[in-house]
Amino acid sequence: MNEAQRIQALFTDLYHGHPWIDVTLEDTLSRITAEQANQRPLKNGNTIWEIVNHIIAWRENVLKRVQGEVLETPSNNYIEKVEDVSEEAWQQTLETLETTQKQWLYFLSTFPEADFEKEYPVNKHSYYKHIHGIIQHDAYHLGQIVLLTKMVK
Numbered sequence: 001m002n003e004a005q006r007i008q009a010l011f012t013d014l015y016h017g018h019p020w021i022d023v024t025l026e027d028t029l030s031r032i033t034a035e036q037a038n039q040r041p042l043k044n045g046n047t048i049w050e051i052v053n054h055i056i057a058w059r060e061n062v063l064k065r066v067q068g069e070v071l072e073t074p075s076n077n078y079i080e081k082v083e084d085v086s087e088e089a090w091q092q093t094l095e096t097l098e099t100t101q102k103q104w105l106y107f108l109s110t111f112p113e114a115d116f117e118k119e120y121p122v123n124k125h126s127y128y129k130h131i132h133g134i135i136q137h138d139a140y141h142l143g144q145i146v147l148l149t150k151m152v153k
Helices: 001-016 025-030 048-065 087-109 113-117 127-149
Strands: none
Touching: 001 025, 001 087, 001 113, 001 127, 025 048, 025 087, 025 113, 048 127, 087 127, 113 127
16 A cells, blocks of 8 residues: 555545544534534634535645645635525535545545655645645544534534
8 A cells, every 4th residue: 555545545534434533524514404514602613514614625725735736825714604504505515525525535546656745835845744734634623523513402
């Protein structure tokens, strides 16, 4: 197994496999309704839905970075109020998250090992560090989502 395959396994485990932390994005989010996802149990905190949209946007951002695009991160850090709070819109959000999962797995299946050493010019971090960073980012926010699910009704 090469490094890209090992990283694919980490992405898969965290999304819907058997990660060491014993919770996954797919399983956790599949039990949340649109109404729950849009609740704000912490006055100055984010909703689950805002966090999921943030995860999606950062997955897309980092994927573009490691494909050679230079991006400007928006000042809102991809945290925006959700306008359409219907169940259909929530399901579409979950489908978009799944699409980013498929995009990452495909990208890693075609990624040349030598490119792990390439640097993103804005912050000088290697592509390897960016790729592991997005997995860490997903796990960090999954923890927030798990806590928020205990607070929503």
